[in-house]
Amino acid sequence: MPSATYAGRQVTVNDEGFFEHPDEWTEAMAPEIATSAGIGQLGEDHWRVIKFMRAQYEQTGAGPTVRLLGRSSGVSVKELYELFPKGPAKLAAKIAGIPKPRGCI
Amino acid sequence: MTESIEKVSIIVSKGSLEGVYPALIMANGARAEGIEANLFFTFFGLDAVNKRRYEDVKVATVGNPGLHLSTLVGGLPGVSAVLTRVLEKKMDRLDIPPIPEFLQMIADTGAGLYGCKASCDLFDLTKDDLIDQVKDIITVGEFYELAAGGQIIFT
Numbered sequence: 684m685p686s687a688t689y690a691g692r693q694v695t696v697n698d699e700g701f702f703e704h705p706d707e708w709t710e711a712m713a714p715e716i717a718t719s720a721g722i723g724q725l726g727e728d729h730w731r732v733i734k735f736m737r738a739q740y741e742q743t744g745a746g747p748t749v750r751l752l753g754r755s756s757g758v759s760v761k762e763l764y765e766l767f768p769k770g771p772a773k774l775a776a777k778i779a780g781i782p783k784p785r786g787c788i
Numbered sequence: 789m790t791e792s793i794e795k796v797s798i799i800v801s802k803g804s805l806e807g808v809y810p811a812l813i814m815a816n817g818a819r820a821e822g823i824e825a826n827l828f829f830t831f832f833g834l835d836a837v838n839k840r841r842y843e844d845v846k847v848a849t850v851g852n853p854g855l856h857l858s859t860l861v862g863g864l865p866g867v868s869a870v871l872t873r874v875l876e877k878k879m880d881r882l883d884i885p886p887i888p889e890f891l892q893m894i895a896d897t898g899a900g901l902y903g904c905k906a907s908c909d910l911f912d913l914t915k916d917d918l919i920d921q922v923k924d925i926i927t928v929g930e931f932y933e934l935a936a937g938g939q940i941i942f943t
Contacts, residue, residue, distance in 0.1 A: 749820055750885060750893060760896035769822030787813055788884055 689715045694780075701776065701783045705740065708780025716778045721769060728758055729766055729778075736779040746776040746784040795824040795938025797931070802943065803832030803841075804848040805872060805887075811943045812836075812890050819897035824938065827894070828931050829922075830904035833943075834911065836887060837901060837918045845887055846872045888919075895921035900934070902926045 684703060687696045689712035695703040700719070702708055713733060717725050725733075735756040739747045749772045753760035763771035772784045796818045800811040811827060818825040835841040849855060849862035849871055861867060876886065885893060895901055903918050903925040915925055926934070 748883060749816075749897075750883060753893065753896075760893050761898075764819070764896070764898050770820045772820055773822070786883070787817060 687719075699777075699783060702780040705781050712780065713778050716780070720774050720777055722767065722774065722778070725778075726766075728762065729775075732756055732758055732763065732766065732771070732775045733779045736775050736781060740779070740781040746772060746779070746781050748772060748784060748786045748788050750788055793818075793823055793939055795826075795935075796941055797826040797828060797935035797938055798941045798943060799828045799830060799931075800833035800836060800943055801831045803835035803845065804852075805845050805875065806847060806852075806854075807833065807943065808836045808845055808887060809884075811941075812887070812894060813884075814941065814943075815899050816890070816894050816897065819894070819899050825894075825897075825899040826934050827899060827901050828904060828926075829902065830907045831910075834903060834907055834913065834918075837891065837903060837922050838913065839917060839919055842891070842919060843888055847875060891919065891921050902931065902934070904928070904931070 684695050685698065686693050687700065688694075690709060692712070694707040694712070697703055714725055717729070722729070732752065735752065736746050739751070747755070749760060749763060752758065752763055752771060758766070767774040776783055796814070798811045798815050800808060802808065815825045815827050829837050835845060846868045849857060849868040850859055852862070855862065891901070901922045903913070903922055905925050905927045908914065908925050915922070918925070
């Protein structure tokens with residue numbers, strides 16, 4: 684299993700770079716993961732989404748869909764795609780250290 | 789990394805519920821993966837973006853062997869409406885949005901929605917007849933220009 688080093692700590696990730704153990708994640712790692720995923724500076728709205736992803740994962744065991752993000756995170760679908768152009772649910776899950784969402788919607 | 793798809797252009801040619809949803813799911817799914825996506829509505833597929841019809845897209849209960857329902861029964865008044873309602877309820881439980889909301893969501897992802905000029909001429913439709921999320925009515929040539937360099941999917 685590959686590993687990556689974020690904020691000075693080594694973590695286990697899968698082939699696509701998603702955390703194998705979400706409890707290894709800390710907020711301090713997010714900016715470095717974002718950079719490696721092609722996202723520049725994390726702004727307030729990025730963080731709102733990342734924190735929502737984390738909270739959803741802790742509640743349900745899975746990351747939310749883009750639809751749910753658009754409805755409940757306080758960031759609209761349009762803004763989500765501006766913040767994470769290469770796929771909001773996927774990229775935000777990666778930055779939030781949770782598994783890649785598997786839904787079709 | 790293996791070769792990846794950068795762009796898809798999806799042609800929607802059917803106006804039934806089972807004709808429209810797969811295209812919408814594929815377009816939305818493409819955007820979710822960071823793939824550029826265009827939807828091109830042609831022939832009866834235009835119903836999905838026709839203001840008068842897009843809230844009323846139904847399952848085809850005649851000529852649809854997948855339903856395992858006799859054509860005679862499928863043709864009875866109301867059967868299509870009832871089956872559509874059953875499917876819609878099930879989709880709602882699975883977090884699949886109704887067509888109007890889905891189209892808005894797909895437009896918000898940055899995907900392009902277009903009507904086919906030849907079909908619009910055929911059915912006497914203008915841009916005003918189509919929902920606001922449709923960017924333009926375009927010719928087949930313009931569609932190919934948009935699709936250039938990507939994959940084309942016909943549904």
